Structures are given as C-alpha cells and as structure tokens.
Amino acid sequence: MYLWQQDWIGELPGEVQEQVLAGMPRRHYHSGETIYRCGDAGDELYRVEQGVVRIYNVTDAGKELLYDLFPPGTCFGESSLIDDDVRPHSTQAVGEVVLRVLSRSLFQQLWRTHEEIPWAVARLQTARARRFYLIYEQVSLGVLCRRIARRLYGLARTVGRKHEDGGIHFDIRLTQEDIGALVVGSRQSVNKVLRQWQEDGMIDLTYGSLLIRDLDALEQLALEND
DSSP states (O other): OOOOOOOHHHHSOHHHHHHHHHTOOEEEEOTTOEEEOTTOOOOEEEEEEEEEEEEEEEOTTSOEEEEEEEOTTOEEOHHHHHHOOOOSSEEEEEEEEEEEEEEHHHHHHHHHHOTHHHHHHHHHHHHHHHHHHHHHHHHHHSOHHHHHHHHHHHHHHHTEEEOTTSSEEESSOOOHHHHHHHHTOOHHHHHHHHHHHHHTTSEEEETTEEEESOHHHHHHHHHSOO
C-alpha cells in the first residue's frame, strides 16, 4: 500500500536496461544544491543512485510546499521530456547525492527503438497518478493523525535507516513544517500529534530530527480506516 515501484529502468529487460544505463553518466550534487527549479526547461531525466532528492515548490507568498522525498532507485523528470513543458516543481539534493542522467535526445532515441520503454514509463506515471489521488483523498477525508502516520510510515520504509537501538532514524532533516506540508496540516496541529506519540513511546523528537521507536504501532495506525 505504501511502497510502490518508482524505477521504470529497473523494470526493463536486462539488455535494454544495460543500454539505457550505458547512456546515463553520473552527476554529483552537494547537500542543498538545486537540481532544477520550477519553470526550468526540461532536457534531462534522472535516476537516484545515492542520497535523497526532495521535491517541492514555493508559493508566491514564499511558503514552501514539500511534495515528496525520492530515495535511491527513483526515476524522475520524465514528464517534461514527454510533454515538452517546463518543470512543474523544484528539486534539491538532501545530503550528498549521485544521479544517473539521461539526455532528451538519447531518451527519445531509446523510446523509439525499444517498445518496452514507453510501457515502463507509462506504468510509472500511472502509479504516480494513482498515488496522488490516494493522497488527495486521505488529505480531504482522513483524520490528521492517520495522515501523518501514513506519510511517516512510507518514509520510514523508503528513506529511513535502522537505528542501533532498533528504531528507525531519518538521516535527512525532517522538520514539523516538512511533515505539515506532506499532510497539509498546520505546524501546531502536527506538533500536538507528535508530542502525544512521543509520550506514548512511539517516536522520539529532537530539533530537526525524528526517531521512530515503534514502527509496528505506526503501521497499525496508518492502516486504520478513517
């Protein structure tokens, strides 16, 4: 329910996959470095090889909206190569990031040559659309504590790391403002939920950091119906 395939390249047959990756040089980004900005022309697509990429936008009022965090194995940036429109959001490296980069010209050549590629990309775009519909439904109808549980559980399973004491730690800085943006909730409301969970022993909070101590309890809350 929460894990979904974001790597269309990994779906390809071995020989086709090798051909695609052979045309994707590595590019390194330092923590905080912008990969592309909303409104930029899109002439490349990417696959995360190391680190985490944050997907976000900034409103006219200066408020930042965090959409998602992409872990290793995620492909992104295809839409602008398909519809020739500008980038719909901004992306930034979280920690040291290594991306594999595929140019527009080679993507189009491979697209025409291998029929498996359009199907793989279409499945990824369809999965993303379905996921966003689900998120919208949960945000519109769901209770805040379960919205937070669902997003944190998903992040724990993708960008979380096992802590030495058995909990799940996020190497990235995940603030309460970030969580609020992910679930469309105010910082004050998110803080109230997280403080209660800390009292219950489900999580630990420090400034800019969050440790999940009881992933099973979080999963159970996430799976409950609203």
